[in-house]
Amino acid sequence: MTHFLRYMFYCLWIAPCALQVIILILLARRGLYRKFPIFTAYTAFRVCEFVALFCVSRSVSLRTVYFQFYYLGLGISTALRFGIIGEIFADVFSMHGVLHNLKRPLIRWTTAAFLILAFSFVFYTQRSNADPSWFTVFVLDRSSNIVQCGLVLSLLVASRYLRLSWNRVVFGVALGFGVLCSLELAIAAIRSQVGSSAHLLLDLVDMGGYFSSVLIWLYYLITPERRPPSIPDNIPDVDLEAWNDELESLLTR
């Protein structure tokens, strides 16, 4: 590892953690940990994970268990990420009571569709020359990223079509996860194929992606909520609701 790459590696490893400490402070000061408990837990977990992995990597006696720690952390953070996506869905749909009946089917069917897609990719993936444990872990990671990408994208598409308004912080979290899952999907796919060769380059891209996501979360936490457009003097008095009831009764007849 050249001096520059080593410097980059440590910067990209340490900087997100430092920023996540700031995110934790902001979440605590603004009381957002009550609204987003899983996101708060995820952020705290990633900080603790960094500290543990950093200590293990610096200790000669513990270096052999580094990957066991890493795999454990990957498993826990994957579970927490699914929780965060659930939290995002819950927040977006709670702001629009009319969509109450759409939330569960959207989550259920999108998850089912992308699980089938992920498992079909597992089925057709040829075993590479990579270490078997690497291969298994990164194929699983790849599968979870496919489902997470699918969920975030489906929410963004539905939100765009229905013009749903978002809480700024929730939007930032969703955007950060969308970026992170997409990049990690590509990286996990390459890793499952090449194993530990090109390890450093992939690590740098992976850490760069994570750093970008943390920056997005921080940006949306720091910047204030956008002011809504000024209220017009009048709005069209359209009795959409009554007609919608009629339309729904016709559609379900």
Add this chain to the structure above:
Amino acid sequence: MMITIILVLAGFLSLAAVLFLAKGHAEPPANLANLRKRIRPLDLEAFRNLIDSRDEDFLRGALERSQFRAVQRARMMAVVEYIACASGNAAILHSFGEAARHSPNPSVAAAGQRLANSAIRFRLNALQCVLRLYLAMLIPGAGVNKMSVAEGYERMTALVALLGCMQYKKPDTQISVLPLAS
């Protein structure tokens, strides 16, 4: 190796899609006065004629089967166009509702919330209707729940009334205006 290439491409496409979808959200709120100009007036009578099942029965009897299918397909495409236009209008009304939802006046905020919710419901219902129409176009005489084309049209009748409500420019059918400045 092919799977890896597909997944890497999927990852980058997903990234591009996320950024594209986020771009719309990050844009500043549209000027509502300008938005109002974008509401497209719809010819309600023409739409009513288009979905009239008696017209369909007449065409079915007067035309050969292949001709009828072609005409029917064109009519359905026109219905889809109408619904798409109405859906666009609903999106604009949603913006009005969203703006009013933030009003300090509780009654205005409640009216805004109702309008926004109605617009969302309309767009959901319109999506279902359009999907059913496309299905009916692909499988003539069939559809979701074996819905016939005629039934599909019948279900569209609620949209007709809704389109009437959303008509904007004709003085005789112009929608009323709810004052918000109180």
